[in-house]
Amino acid sequence: MARIKPQALLQQSKKKKAPSRISLTTIILFSLIVFMVVFFIFSAYRHFSHRSVNPDEPVRYTSRKVGELKNIDVPKYAIIQTSKGAIAVELFKDGSPEIVDEFIELCQKGHFKGMQFHRVIKHYVIQAGDIHSIGPAEQWTLKGKHYSQLDRSVKHEAFMLGTSKSKHDSKGFELYITTAPIPDLNEKITVFGRVTKGEEVVQEIEEVDTDDHYVPKSAIGIMDVTLEQKL
Structure with missing residues (x-):
């Protein structure tokens, strides 16, 4: 080897x-x-x-006061989440600026969370607010009204959102949604919005069973209200 x-x-x-x-x-x-x-x-x-300034993201106004919002920042829509479903409302900022500002501020404070629909009058209106301050039911009935002479302005249409014209503190800010054209209702409430989505939810609330005073026999409430720039 x-x-x-x-x-x-x-x-x-x-x-x-x-x-x-x-x-x-x-x-x-x-x-x-x-x-x-x-x-x-x-x-x-x-x-x-940059998520908070993304134009494609829904903007929720829960921290800033109304006075701190610029005109371009003022939300145009409110989403009312009820136990029956969601109701989307376009806010009439130009037509009722003070009421819209008050409504937005109350939304930021969570004023409408847990609010109940305490009066439901079929083919007329559904009302949410303090059940202890609703007043006599006769104030909201349709006795003696003639539909042939209805004023056809936008504020007299169905599915309009309003609140009482009487002076009240923040606790007295109630919500009314019409379910039919109501000319006389314009004398009692200030209209500041229109339902754009969720009409079927309004109609479902309208169809619930009520007692002789138009109070729903089963509780129907508002879970929350959120504010949006667009839908």
């Missing part, structure tokens, strides 16, 4: 101890992973830092 020369053994030993080189493919792959991680972190930061 041929003997291996010492010089050859030394060279083989050096080859075994020499560190292996990292391939170019491994370097490229590692760099790509690092880049993707950094890009993901940066994108996530930009998304959450």
Whole structure:
């Protein structure tokens, strides 16, 4: 058997101890992973830092007072979440600016959460508010009214949102939604909005069983009201 020369053994030993080189493919792959991680972190930061000003996101006004809102920031719609479903209302800021401002401020304070529909008169109106201050039911009946002489202005249509014209504190701010064209109701309430979605919810509330004083026999309440720039 041929003997291996010492010089050859030394060279083989050096080859075994020499560190292996990292391939170019491994370097490229590692760099790509690092880049993707950094890009993901940066994108996530930009998304959450600018989320509140994204025009495609629904804007909810729950912290700023009405006086701090710019004209372009004033919400145009209110979503009334009831136990029967959601009712979307377009707010008439130009027609009833003071009432709309008061309504928005009360929404921010959670005034309408838990409010009950305490009076339901079929083919007339549904009313939400304080059941202890509803007054005589006769004030809201249709006796002696002639539909042939209805004023056809927008405020006399069905599915209009309003509140009492009488002076009241914030606790007395009640909501009325008409379910038929009501000309005389304009003498009692200030209309400040129109139902644009959820008419079927209004009609479902209108159809509930009531007692002789038009009070629903089963509780129907408002869970919350949120404000939106667009639907």
